[in-house]
Amino acid sequence: MKRLLNDVSVxxxxxxxxxxxxxxxxxxxxxxxxxxxxxxxxxxxxxxxIRYMKRDAAYAMVDHxxxxxxxxxxxxxxxxxxxxxxxxxxxxxxxxxxxxxxxRSIQAAxxxxxxxxxxxxxxxxxxxxxxxxxxxxxxxxxxxAKLLTRFVGTGLLLLGIYRFLSNRRLKELRSExxxxxxxxxxxxxxx
Numbered sequence: 001m002k003r004l005l006n007d008v009s010v011x012x013x014x015x016x017x018x019x020x021x022x023x024x025x026x027x028x029x030x031x032x033x034x035x036x037x038x039x040x041x042x043x044x045x046x047x048x049x050i051r052y053m054k055r056d057a058a059y060a061m062v063d064h065x066x067x068x069x070x071x072x073x074x075x076x077x078x079x080x081x082x083x084x085x086x087x088x089x090x091x092x093x094x095x096x097x098x099x100x101x102x103x104r105s106i107q108a109a110x111x112x113x114x115x116x117x118x119x120x121x122x123x124x125x126x127x128x129x130x131x132x133x134x135x136x137x138x139x140x141x142x143x144x145a146k147l148l149t150r151f152v153g154t155g156l157l158l159l160g161i162y163r164f165l166s167n168r169r170l171k172e173l174r175s176e177x178x179x180x181x182x183x184x185x186x187x188x189x190x191x
Contacts, residue, residue: 012167014040015101016160022153034086038079045072094152095137101159102130108166115173126162130155 018037048069055065079086086093105127113120133155 012160012163014160015163016157019153019156019158019160022149023157024153031083031087034079034083034090038076038083041072041076041079045069045074045076048072091152092138094156095134098134098137098152098155098159099131100134101163102127102132102134105130105159105162105166108170111170112166112173115170115177117169117173123166130159130162 022033046069048065052065052069105123107127109120109123109127112123133151137152137155
């Protein structure tokens with residue numbers, strides 16, 4: 001569980017950086033974006049596979065490093081080898097990514113509520129806003145290229161920051177919840 005929360009933090013920072021780049025340089029060509037994401041996926045995938053090879057077998061089976069690494073490598077290679085296809089569907093992919101992030105934020109809202117967190121409604125509203133951004137990006141993907149790039153960049157930046165902050169809050173709530181009497185954390189039980 002702790003490893004998953006750390007992976008969410010790393011991916012949140014990565015999402016925010018991509019969003020910031022899109023805001024600052026909206027005229028950046030789509031090909032550079034595709035190549036950058038493809039290379040990042042390759043590096044991340046290779047890192048996950050290396051981590052799988054070095055870990056204890058019991059933990060390696062649970063974390064799915066090998067499968068996640070292979071998926072990232074195949075996706076990265078596809079983006080590099082078929083960049084023209086990816087460029088045509090890139091606005092839709094960004095929109096879907098925002099919708100996925102919004103859905104995760106809505107789940108985080110209910111997780112915060114389950115752990116008796118105070119501001120779960122704020123997380124819910126943020127999730128709905130991300131889903132709205134995603135639908136807007138899909139609805140008119142090619143109408144205003146620079147505006148869409150900035151729009152998607154803003155959405156990704158906010159999504160990355162939000163996921164990072166909500167992940168930290170969930171860690172705190174989880175720690176508080178697990179410190180209550182009669183609660184056993186599966187991660188802390190030695191096998």
